Amino acid sequence: MTEEFMDLEQKDGIRMTWNVLPGTGQEATNIIIPIAAIYTPLKPSPMTLLPYSPLRCSPCRAVLSPFSVLDYVAEIWTCPFCYSRNRFPSYYPSLSQQNPPTELLPEHTTVEYQFQHHQYSIPTPVYLFVVDTCVIEEEFEFLKSALCQALHLIPDNAIVGLITFGTHVQVHELGFPQMPKTHVFNGNKEVTKDQLLDQLCFFLETPRPTVGVVAGPRDGLSAESIRRFLLPATDCQFLLTSMDPWYVPSDERPTRCTGTALNVAACLLGACVPGSGARIMAFVGGPSTKGPAPIISKTLSEPFRTHNDLKKDNVPFYDKAVEFYKNLSKQLLHQCHVLDLFACALDQVGVAEMKSAVQRTGGMIVLSESFGHSIFKDSLRRVFQSTDYDIGLSFNGIFEINCSKDIKVQGIIGPCASLERKGRLCSDSVIGEGNTIAWKMCGLDNQTSLCIFFDIATIGDFNEIVRSESNQFYFQFLTYYQHSDGRMRLRSTTISRKWVSGLSYKQDLLPGFDQEAAIIVMTRLVSFKMETEPAFDPIRWIDRSLIRLCSWFGDYQKDRPSSFNISPRFSNFPEYMFYLRRSQFVQVSNNSPDETAYFRIVLNRENVSNSILMIQPTLISYSLDLSPKPVPLDVTSIADGKILLLDSYFTIVIFHSTTIAHWRKAGYHKQTEFEAFAALLQAPHNEADRIIKERGSTVPRLVICDQYSSQARFLLAKLNPSVMHGSDNRPPGGEVIITDDVGFQEFMDHLLQRITNV
Structure with a gap:
């Protein structure tokens, strides 16, 4: 069965813990392993790219799929999720029983739409390098060499900017290569977007709008002022000559203001390119010791925090730093921007504190001992290089779920953030990013996967007549994203799974159990619980779950361990x-x-x-x-x-x-x-x-x-x-x-x- 599950994954990018589902909420509780799906929205697979907009159900906004019921004579289709009847528009291509639309063919459960209207075209991606200069000279030369290679690999139409930081933050003005210029920000202070606009002199030539929010050219910021800091990659080959290492004392830790630098980077992108695909690529060579989010003091005798320190709440800087990066993640999500972290140091740099900002924005992370290590150099090269392996970087994603009324969505554990779009499909029990049916995915690639948890509705939450007429549950996953060519696309994956109930439901569930998907779901769940539940005992939880699962599905005689038998x-x-x-x-x-x-x-x-x-x-x-x-x-x-x-x-x-x-x-x-x-x-x-x-x-x-x-x-x-x-x-x-x-x-x-x- 593993090969069969892998074939389904290759076709639709989805693996489910249970491919045959229990019919009631109580039965779903008895099976121990959650009903969950691991979905890879952009998994490379053979599919059709449709050059037109999708046809959607008016009440529930589901997309036309092979499971829709069609009436070709009346030119009406019935939605399998809400059972509403919708009329085909007159322009719909090739509507006939002999030549049905592509998305209605049974083998096309996953299709992709490419929007043709010009308003869906978004500017090319922006890469803002945030570079730590508080490293020894040898490490700094390694970093400069890697960034030079990256600049040659970046697409010519991409936009590039540069911020360096040490004791202070320097925003480099790239528009005048003949006379390099930098704007310096105090490393101790958190900067607002309005303060940044004033200090960077965005409104010297044009008056600032008296009302509204300044965010990009549409809202009053001139293109000329933006080009002072963000230039096409072809015009930025000189930018690394503006970087110099900062003096690193040997008797104490360097004064490094990582939090302030990332705050300035987020404000700069929020002012210049809000809503477009942009990545803050932070290259950090040590711990932050200054500013709004330090993780340790400059005194070398002070040890780094350990898991035991965190458990005992004996870390003075931790809570403040975590809160700072949570607020930074909210700002980046609002702007649709990604934070990538390249942490290269023998010491800890604060990944534990930055985790929410990296994961919630869909950013990549690299952890290495040095900027000269092959792990860092090869990882950075693969971000831009598509000859050996194209990771398919995409931006501005929004992920939505539609499913049968009998199914409720508990939440998602993965690189996304809730859009707080509540609906009838939201479950009362929440796991991860829940209480919503839509999530923001600022950055995603070919391997980005989401773990989605479902719940079976109780008797009072659905129409029993509807469930008795069909033994199918339907799921639809919709992913909007900005392709590397700048166009917006929509990938739609629609699947169906049987439900079973009654006295023999345990035996009927067995053929649909995917052990590989199940262990990954349990791993994500136990990791999530360890982070969010202070008194959680992971070993006890794992053992109890395994004992209950084997007790429920195994056959044995009491007090005779040798008699135990369980399905293959x-x-x-x-x-x-x-x-x-x-x-x-x-x-x-x-x-x-x-x-x-x-x-x-x-x-x-x-x-x-x-x-x-x-x-x-x-x-x-x-x-x-x-x-x-x-x-x-x-x-x-x-x-x-x-x-x-x-x-x-x-x-x-x-x-x-x-x-x-x-x-x-x-x-x-x-x-x-x-x-x-x-x-x-x-x-x-x-x-x-x-x-x-x-x-x-x-x-x-x-x-x-x-x-x-x-x-x-x-x-x-x-x-x-x-x-x-x-x-x-x-x-x-x-x-x-x-x-x-x-x-x-x-x-x-x-x-x-x-x-x-x-």
């Missing part, structure tokens, strides 16, 4: 939950708050296949006598004479066993008679290069290590510790793991004991 549809789910308990999303004490925030931002925007790797990585074994093959994610997979390739999404590990490492150090691969060994050494590198190339905007870290070396921990931390100290089942040349964690078999034994004793 659930065969991998307990193992997924075991690795979820050990993952970086639950075991946060192993990481800094910045790293945890980074992991969750990426998780909340990735599709199912990529997210699975974050929880249960893949492990491939290479040896001289066998072709490469997948092996269990277990410590017993380490054996002499083998090379292991681990892909955990964020990290790719090439692990050499003791003998392989000894042969490599002896230089056997350089001798002609050992060509087979040379090919063995190269094979995992070729596979790693392929994975990195196809990964998308998140470039993984490549770790090459030998058995018993310090970096072998990147592999051992992900393996099932079935062989621990004192075990007698260690294979020749194998490994043991010293840990307090239980192995998977012991975990299953405890699980079955709890289930059969309930």
Whole structure:
């Protein structure tokens, strides 16, 4: 069934936890796993681009789809969501039973409309670079080199601006390259848009409007004044010569006003290009120590905040900084602008505080140790380069949901923000961004995915006659967005799912369970609860959910764990939950708050296949006598004479066993008679290069290590510790793991004991 679910995802970009739904609210509660969908709005797939506007239902605004009921004689179609009858307009193309419109064909459940009217065309995207100059000279040269490459990759028609910051914020005036000019803002103060307009002298030549809000050329701002700060990329090759590093003292942390710089950037874009596709690309090389949102003082002896400090509420700057970036996210959402964060430093830079502004605007995030690291350079290159892998950057998205009256929308966990458009489909219980049927997505790309939670309406909320006439639920996802060519498009995905009820509903639900989608939904949900519920215990919640699920769908005899049996549809789910308990999303004490925030931002925007790797990585074994093959994610997979390739999404590990490492150090691969060994050494590198190339905007870290070396921990931390100290089942040349964690078999034994004793 996994292949079938993947085929549906390839066609419509959607995976659902349950593809057969329970018919009542009580039955939906009993199945434990939420009814949810992971939807990738812009997933590349074979579809038809229709060069006209969509036909919409007058009452509910649903778009015409293959599930609409047509009367060709009367030229009327019936909406499957609200059952309203709508008349076809006279201009509708090729309306006949022999040649129906494209969007009515059964195979076209996903179609895309391109608006032709000129009023839907929006100016080309704007990239505003916000550059940290409080870094050492070597790091600054790395950053300048990467930005020079980015400028050559940016489309010629794109608009570029530059802001640098250190102790103060400098807005660079690019319109006069012969005489560079900067406007300096105090790093301690938060700036309003009106203050920025006055200080940047936008109204020296033209009078300022006496009424209304100044926002772009339409509202009184001249194009000439805007071009002083935002120029086409072809005219900005010189702009990096305006940047100089700021003096960095060695006895204290640099005075860095990151919050003020981002505040000025947001106000500048809000004044010049409101409503158009624009990205603030922030390059930060250390923690903010000054301004409205510092995360730490300049004193080097003061340690960075940890998860334990946050839990004890022992972080003096945290709450103020979080509130500042929440307000910044609201401003960016109102302006339809994106915040991308490139955080490159050995220290924490404040990703945990900035998380809301990055995630809610749909921004990208890169976390690296240096601006000279390949992770940063390759990630920045992929934002603009489309030759190797086009990530399909898009802007100005609005996401809407239509569904049958029997379904309620609880909310979304993902890179979006509520538009507070309430309606009859809103559920009383809220998860994530809820109480709405429309969400803002300022930035999105080919892999941006949303996790949508649904609820089954109770008996009093729907017409029982309607439900008894049909056993279908309908869902429609509408995504408006600005394509890279500047035109607005609408992608419409309409799907149908059966509902079942009655005494046998449990057995009827089994064929529609998608274990991969289910574990990703549970991971997003447990991460969300850990952030929003202070007293939440994730391990207890995961264990209780798994016990209840297996108790409900499994067959067993009381007090006999060996009698337990469950459908193959659930065969991998307990193992997924075991690795979820050990993952970086639950075991946060192993990481800094910045790293945890980074992991969750990426998780909340990735599709199912990529997210699975974050929880249960893949492990491939290479040896001289066998072709490469997948092996269990277990410590017993380490054996002499083998090379292991681990892909955990964020990290790719090439692990050499003791003998392989000894042969490599002896230089056997350089001798002609050992060509087979040379090919063995190269094979995992070729596979790693392929994975990195196809990964998308998140470039993984490549770790090459030998058995018993310090970096072998990147592999051992992900393996099932079935062989621990004192075990007698260690294979020749194998490994043991010293840990307090239980192995998977012991975990299953405890699980079955709890289930059969309930």
